[in-house]
Amino acid sequence: MNNLIEKVAQWHYDRNLIEGASDKDQFCKLMQEAGELSDNICRGKDIADDIGDMIVVLINIAERNNLSLQECLERAWNDIKDRKGKMSDGIFIKEGDF
Numbered sequence: 001m002n003n004l005i006e007k008v009a010q011w012h013y014d015r016n017l018i019e020g021a022s023d024k025d026q027f028c029k030l031m032q033e034a035g036e037l038s039d040n041i042c043r044g045k046d047i048a049d050d051i052g053d054m055i056v057v058l059i060n061i062a063e064r065n066n067l068s069l070q071e072c073l074e075r076a077w078n079d080i081k082d083r084k085g086k087m088s089d090g091i092f093i094k095e096g097d098f
Contacts, residue, residue, distance in 0.1 A: 005069060008059045018064050026064070030057040 012018050017026075037050035055069075062069055085094040 005059060008056055009063045012060045012063060017060055021060070021064075023061055023064060026057055026061050030054060030061070033057055 033050060033053045037047055037054065039045075040047045040050055058072075059069065062072060083094050085092055086098065087093075088098070
């Protein structure tokens with residue numbers, strides 16, 4: 001996995017998507033990819049490429065901010081690992097928000 005992430009990061013450098021773009025630009029791209037994911041979920045189509053495309057953009061944003069995906073995921077895990085809550089209409093609502 002790390003080798004693949006490194007290849008994707010290098011792909012961004014090779015195409016000037018680190019120095020030549022901004023976090024704002026890449027966030028807009030991420031939202032575009034999220035829209036494609038949403039469309040394919042609603043249509044019952046394969047979503048693997050959509051998820052992959054979003055990860056590609058997240059690698060760009062992480063790289064430009066000197067972060068690794070592992071570091072970001074570990075931070076998120078530490079935030080949620082002990083979280084309690086309940087499901088409501090298919091959405092998890094954390095304790096304290098209901």
